[in-house]
Amino acid sequence: MEHAVVDVNELSRSFADKIALDGVSFRATGGQVYGLVGSNGAGKTTLLKHLLGLLRATTGSVRVFGLDPVRDPVGVLGRVGYLSEERELPEWMSIDELMRYTQAYHPGWDAAYARELLDTFALDPRKKIKELSKGMRAQAGLIAAVAHRPELLILDEPSSGLDVVVRRDILDAVVRAVADDGRTVIFSSHLLDEVERMSDHVTLMHQGRVALSGVLDDVRREYQRSRVRFAEHFDQPPVIETALMIEGGGRSWSVVHSGSLEQFRHAVAARGGEIVESRDATLEEIFLARAGRGRAQAEAA
Amino acid sequence: MNLRSPVVAMLWEQWRLTRVEAAQRLTFGLLAASAALMFPSAPIFNAATSTTVVWILAAAHGFFWFSIAKLNGGRFMDGYKPGFPLYLLYTRPVPTPVFVAVAMGYDAISCALLYLVSAALLGVMFGQPIPLFPVAAYLVAYHLASTCIQWSTRNRIVQWVGSMAVFWPLVILCKRSLDSPRPLGLSIAQYALLVLICMATFAVTVVGVARQRRGDAIATEPQAAMGTGYPVWLINLFRFSCPTSSPTRAQLWFELRSSGLPILAIGFGVAMLIFLMFAIGIAVPSVRTTALFFGMFSGLFVLLLFGSNAFGIRSKQGRLYASPFDATQPYGTAQMAGLKVLVRASCVLVALLAIGVSVWASSGLMSAWGEWKVDGNAVTSGLMYRRTQVADFLAARTSHVLVALAVVACIGVVAIVAWQAAREALKVRYPRRVLVAQWSPALWGLLIALLALAGNAGIFPDTVARAGIMSAMAIATVALLAAPIYFLWSGLAERTLTTRYAGVALAILVAFGAAYWTLLRTAGEPHAGIHWTAMLLLSWPMLLALLGGAIAPWALNRVRHT
Numbered sequence: 035m036e037h038a039v040v041d042v043n044e045l046s047r048s049f050a051d052k053i054a055l056d057g058v059s060f061r062a063t064g065g066q067v068y069g070l071v072g073s074n075g076a077g078k079t080t081l082l083k084h085l086l087g088l089l090r091a092t093t094g095s096v097r098v099f100g101l102d103p104v105r106d107p108v109g110v111l112g113r114v115g116y117l118s119e120e121r122e123l124p125e126w127m128s129i130d131e132l133m134r135y136t137q138a139y140h141p142g143w144d145a146a147y148a149r150e151l152l153d154t155f156a157l158d159p160r161k162k163i164k165e166l167s168k169g170m171r172a173q174a175g176l177i178a179a180v181a182h183r184p185e186l187l188i189l190d191e192p193s194s195g196l197d198v199v200v201r202r203d204i205l206d207a208v209v210r211a212v213a214d215d216g217r218t219v220i221f222s223s224h225l226l227d228e229v230e231r232m233s234d235h236v237t238l239m240h241q242g243r244v245a246l247s248g249v250l251d252d253v254r255r256e257y258q259r260s261r262v263r264f265a266e267h268f269d270q271p272p273v274i275e276t277a278l279m280i281e282g283g284g285r286s287w288s289v290v291h292s293g294s295l296e297q298f299r300h301a302v303a304a305r306g307g308e309i310v311e312s313r314d315a316t317l318e319e320i321f322l323a324r325a326g327r328g329r330a331q332a333e334a335a
Numbered sequence: 336m337n338l339r340s341p342v343v344a345m346l347w348e349q350w351r352l353t354r355v356e357a358a359q360r361l362t363f364g365l366l367a368a369s370a371a372l373m374f375p376s377a378p379i380f381n382a383a384t385s386t387t388v389v390w391i392l393a394a395a396h397g398f399f400w401f402s403i404a405k406l407n408g409g410r411f412m413d414g415y416k417p418g419f420p421l422y423l424l425y426t427r428p429v430p431t432p433v434f435v436a437v438a439m440g441y442d443a444i445s446c447a448l449l450y451l452v453s454a455a456l457l458g459v460m461f462g463q464p465i466p467l468f469p470v471a472a473y474l475v476a477y478h479l480a481s482t483c484i485q486w487s488t489r490n491r492i493v494q495w496v497g498s499m500a501v502f503w504p505l506v507i508l509c510k511r512s513l514d515s516p517r518p519l520g521l522s523i524a525q526y527a528l529l530v531l532i533c534m535a536t537f538a539v540t541v542v543g544v545a546r547q548r549r550g551d552a553i554a555t556e557p558q559a560a561m562g563t564g565y566p567v568w569l570i571n572l573f574r575f576s577c578p579t580s581s582p583t584r585a586q587l588w589f590e591l592r593s594s595g596l597p598i599l600a601i602g603f604g605v606a607m608l609i610f611l612m613f614a615i616g617i618a619v620p621s622v623r624t625t626a627l628f629f630g631m632f633s634g635l636f637v638l639l640l641f642g643s644n645a646f647g648i649r650s651k652q653g654r655l656y657a658s659p660f661d662a663t664q665p666y667g668t669a670q671m672a673g674l675k676v677l678v679r680a681s682c683v684l685v686a687l688l689a690i691g692v693s694v695w696a697s698s699g700l701m702s703a704w705g706e707w708k709v710d711g712n713a714v715t716s717g718l719m720y721r722r723t724q725v726a727d728f729l730a731a732r733t734s735h736v737l738v739a740l741a742v743v744a745c746i747g748v749v750a751i752v753a754w755q756a757a758r759e760a761l762k763v764r765y766p767r768r769v770l771v772a773q774w775s776p777a778l779w780g781l782l783i784a785l786l787a788l789a790g791n792a793g794i795f796p797d798t799v800a801r802a803g804i805m806s807a808m809a810i811a812t813v814a815l816l817a818a819p820i821y822f823l824w825s826g827l828a829e830r831t832l833t834t835r836y837a838g839v840a841l842a843i844l845v846a847f848g849a850a851y852w853t854l855l856r857t858a859g860e861p862h863a864g865i866h867w868t869a870m871l872l873l874s875w876p877m878l879l880a881l882l883g884g885a886i887a888p889w890a891l892n893r894v895r896h897t
Contacts, residue, residue, distance in 0.1 A: 088662055090896045104896045105830045111665035118659050124593060126570040134577040138585030139665050164567055 038097070039064055039186055039218045040085060045094035047080060054080040056242040057094070062220055062235075064185075067213045069233030069250075070222040071317075073325055076239040078222035079119060082190050085220070086116055098186065112140065115184035119191045119222075121171040123163045129174050130159035133181070140182030148181035154204060168195035180208055187212050189221035193228055206232055226318045236317065240325040250317075257315040257323070258295060262287050264307035275301040278323035290315050290323040341429045342437055349441040357449060364395030364453045366781065372461045373785070385465045386513050392453050393509075396446040396474065431545045435486075439537060443478035447471040466513070469521040473509045476529045476536075477501065483536035487543025488552075564647070565597040572600060582666050586674055595682035598641045602686020605633050606693035613697035616704055623707060627718075630694045634687050638751065641686065645679040645756035646672070646891055648763055655763040657894040668895055669826070669836035672888040676756055680749040687748070698722050736857050742850035746843060747876075750883035757883070757890035764893045779807055805868055812871045815878035822885035831892040840884040847880050 040062035047055040055077045062068050070078045083089040084096045087103030087110060096103060103110040123132060129152070137143040152159060155173040163171060172195045180187060187209070193201045209219050209232050223229050229236055236253055238246040246253065257278075264272065264285045271280035271287065276298050279290040291298045299309055315323070368388045427434060454465040484497035512521055521529075546552035564570070573596040578584040612626035647658055661671070698718070707715045729737070762769045783803050790800035826832035855861065861870055 086663055087896050088659065107895070108665045108667055111663055114663075116663050118663075120659065122659055124564070124589075124660060126564065126567045126593065131577050134579050135585050135589060137579045138577065139582045143579075162567065 037064075037100075038062065039099060040220065041095075041097040041100075042081070042084070043095045045081070045084060045091055045096060047084070047089060047092055053242050055084075058239075058242070058244055059094075060237060060244065060247070062186075062218050064218055065213055065216045066234045067209055067219045067232055068221070068235045068237065069229035070220065070237050070239060071224070071226060071229050071321060072222075072239035072245075075241075076325070077242040078239055079190055080242075081239070082188055082220065082222060085186075085188060086111065086114065113185045115179035115182065115187045117172070117175045117179045117189045117192055119194060121168065121175050121195070123171060123175060123178075125164035126162065128160055128162050129157055129166075132163065132174060132178055133159070136178040136182065140184075143182045145181075147183070148177055151177045151181065151208075155200070169197060169200065172196055173200070176205070176208065180212060183215070183217070184212075185217050187217065187219045187221075189219065191223060192221055193223060193225055201228065202231075226316075226321055230317045238321060238324055245324045246320070253320065254314050254317065257290060257292050257320045258298070258312050259288065259290050259315040259319055260295075260298065260302075260312040261310040262289055262302050262307050263310050264305060266306055272305050272307075274298070274305060277301075279319070286310075290319050341427060342433065345427070345429075345434075345437045346441060349438070349445075353445065357445065360395050361449055361453060364392045364449070365456065367391045367395070368453065368457050369460070370781070370785065372457065372463060385463050388454070388457060388463075388465055389470055389513060392450050393470065393474065395453075396449050397477065425544075425548045431548055432541050435537065435541050435544050439479055439482050439540060442482055443475040443533075446478055447474045450474055466520075469512060469525075470509065472521065472526065472529050473505060476532045477505050479533050479536045480505070483540045483543075487540045564593050569597045569600060572596070582664075583670070583674070586664070586666060586671065587678065590675055590678040591682075594645075594647075595678050598637075598679070598682045598686055599689075601641065602637055602683075602689050605637060605686075606689040609633060609690065609693045610697045610700075613700045617700060620704075620707060623704065623714075624709075626697075630697060634690045634694075637686050637690060638683060638748065639755075642679065642683045642748065642752045643755040644759045645675045645752055646760045646894070647675075648759045648894070655759075655766070657760070657763060662895045667833060667836075668831045668892045669833050669888040672756075672891040673836055673839065675891075676749065676753045676887055679756070680745075680752040683752060684745055684748050732857075736853060739850035739853035739857075742846055743854060743876075746847040746850075746880060749843070750880045753883035753887040754879075757886040760890040760894045764897060776811075783807055808868050808871050812874065812878070815875065815882060819878070819881045819885040822882075822889040826885070826889050826892070829892060831888050836888065844877075844881055844884060848877055851876060 038061050040060065042058060042060040045055050045058045045060075046053070054075075058077065058081060060081065070081065072078050080089065084091060085098055085103065087107050090104045098110045099113060101109045127135065133148055137145070155170075155177070157166075157170060157173060157177075161170075163174065166174060172192070176189075176192065179189070189209075192205055196205060209221070212219050213234070221232070230250065233250050235248065236246070236250045237244055248256075262274075264287070267284050268287070271282075274280070274289060274291070276291045276293040277289045278292060281288045289298075295309075295312060302309055368391045371387050371391060425434075429437075448471075451467055451471050454467050454470070457463070458465045458467075480501040481498060484501055485494055488494065488497075508525075512525065543552065570592055573592065575588075575592075577588045609626070609630050612622055612629060616623040616626045647661060648655055649658060650656075664671075699722075701715055701718055701722075704715050706713060732740070758769060758773075783800070786795060786800040786803045789795045790797040823832065823837075855873065861873060
């Protein structure tokens with residue numbers, strides 16, 4: 035088995051009465067981009083904070099480069115680049131000071147790459163962080179996170195505050211470049227199209243648990259969306275084996291389902307129906323089926 | 336919960352924001368005033384009367400608005416965020432007069448009610464008539480006027496000057512009416528004046544807030560977080576390049592730029608101000624009292640205010656947290672804690688030194704004040720005599736005693752800074768336990784003081800008070816011994832403490848111990864036949880310094896890895 039950059043085992047964490055993480059296991063290897071998706075409060079940021087040692091594991095274990103990030107923060111953080119969701123940077127610093135300050139902690143700082151990114155983002159190094167917009171702060175934070183060529187890049191909602199051009203062209207390129215160098219990227223996002231575009235692996239979190247995890251292409255192949263027509267009229271969504279989300283009404287229903295298409299065809303036929311059309315489900319459809327209201331409907335049905 | 340109207344919702348929000356503090360202030364006021372009424376002959380109460388009780392209660396409830404501002408992320412005299420003191424800013428769909436009336440009304444009426452409850456309760460308990468409505472009317476007027484000054488403008492000079500202009504006349508007016516032969520009532524004219532003040536301040540606030548709300552006046556940007564550091568203009572007074580050669584140098588640069596040098600600048604500013612005030616006092620006698628007050632207490636103020644929160648704990652709408660920027664730097668926790676505490680303590684020390692030198696030099700100017708009497712007492716000659724005494728005391732010490740004194744003072748400041756840093760950090764993780772830990776010694780001390788006073792007054796036998804004092808000291812000493820052992824063990828077990836940190840801390844402690852012992856021997860302590868409780872007391876500074884060194888990295892570790 036390939037050596038894991040990140041190895042999380044049965045990690046649980048509660049804040050007062052709320053269970054933020056419930057037996058989460060997660061593994062990341064080199065040269066891959068891992069996308070974490072999930073609704074608000076699903077536990078994405080909590081998981082990332084555990085990887086950085088900002089939260090200590092109360093149950094289960096967290097290893098980054100084989101080290102415990104709480105017991106050995108220097109060993110872990112020296113090899114990690116991190117962009118926080120809050121973009122909380124010292125407001126009194128200029129961008130240049132931020133770069134120099136970060137450089138002091140990372141002997142592998144690539145000044146030429148930092149300058150290139152500053153030019154790409156059109157950031158004035160003399161500007162104070164206080165004077166930057168939210169998007170510009172994210173850009174400055176991103177440069178500080180990647181310019182030391184970290185072995186592991188952790189981005190918490192990196193698109194937040196970035197305009198669509200920067201998001202599509204620059205963020206994607208930066209993330210891809212890191213992965214192509216054989217390093218690892220883990221990022222969380224609400225934007226499913228972004229996760230679909232950037233990730234090699236996807237992990238769907240729901241209510242503190244990993245609802246789904248795997249190679250993106252495999253995940254997509256495993257789920258289909260089929261349009262189904264029944265001879266009988268249904269007032270309520272019909273019960274169909276392997277169905278995760280059912281929408282529609284009367285005789286015509288649209289179903290997101292897992293497993294093989296043949297198995298689903300048999301299940302539909304058993305209810306007196308037939309598949310009219312079928313295709314691979316999008317990540318958004320899978321997400322809604324696994325974490326959204328559709329799942330509750332299917333379960334209720 | 337179903338809140339029936341926007342006004343009810345806003346009132347509910349205010350209640351949620353202030354209820355804990357209201358309870359604390361009520362408790363403090365009742366305890367302190369009860370002590371004053373139970374032991375009127377105690378020196379600190381200066382023959383307590385109902386007037387003393389009024390001042391104690393007014394002090395307990397007088398600055399209610401100030402803490403509401405803090406709760407909302409506002410900074411004192413620094414322009415509040417729009418919508419102060421409510422969270423949801425100016426977006427509430429209510430007319431401006433209603434918005435202002437709810438905020439100001441709650442603020443003023445709640446503190447007046449707290450006063451009324453306390454005063455009425457004490458009056459019934461102790462059978463002493465305590466003025467109710469006149470003082471409550473003053474409190475209402477004071478709160479409305481203060482809020483008006485702070486809220487209707489964001490001009491800092493207007494806020495500073497306005498606050499002083501509001502505070503002193505109302506205090507003097509209140510004092511006169513309490514000192515008058517008919518202390519329990521206000522005349523119709525006085526009530527009318529207070530009502531007029533309330534109406535005028537409300538109207539001015541509505542106008543000011545309306546201008547901010549529609550964008551005609553500058554409203555401060557919503558300040559999401561507090562404790563983010565000193566003003567950028569002050570930090571940028573000192574610009575020098577960040578070294579990139581090592582993390583320690585970069586961290587040192589960060590600490591100096593972000594807090595150390597601004598504190599030095601403030602310290603030197605205060606030092607110059609003290610000298611200036613003493614100099615002005617030569618020509619303007621009315622400045623002398625303020626100059627003396629400033630000279631006496633500014634050092635303590637600088638130590639407690641600027642020596643606090645060395646770990647840079649922030650607050651966002653009441654939630655405390657450590658800066659993720661600091662926490663994610665690849666730097667050892669013990670090293671980070673040590674560096675932050677030492678830089679902060681060094682800068683505070685230099686600021687204190689500047690203030691001390693200024694006070695000493697300024698006090699020389701008192702000879703030029705001439706004969707200055709307050710209440711028939713010759714103040715100048717008395718102070719000059721004290722100055723000579725201090726000079727004689729220092730001149731009589733040998734050089735090694737003076738060095739020991741300096742070492743104890745310096746390490747004492749480091750310990751105070753470490754303690755305060757640890758306290759702020761632990762409040763993030765263990766807010767209730769810290770609250771209990773903070774209040775326990777105070778309440779225990781109050782109980783002991785009451786026991787002692789009761790013993791003196793013959794209410795309880797002396798032995799009860801003595802047993803209480805001895806047991807308290809024994810428990811505290813055991814706690815002071817056990818706590819550092821636990822923190823050191825825990826720090827080593829969690830790999831927070833490094834041998835380097837432990838070595839430096841040990842060296843500092845040994846230096847402190849040697850200097851402290853030198854001072855004790857000079858003072859003739861511990862002498863033969865000393866009581867064991869006195870021995871315990873003498874050991875406390877050592878134990879407190881040890882605990883400060885052990886708890887600071889442990890506390891930072893707890894907030895860095897929550």
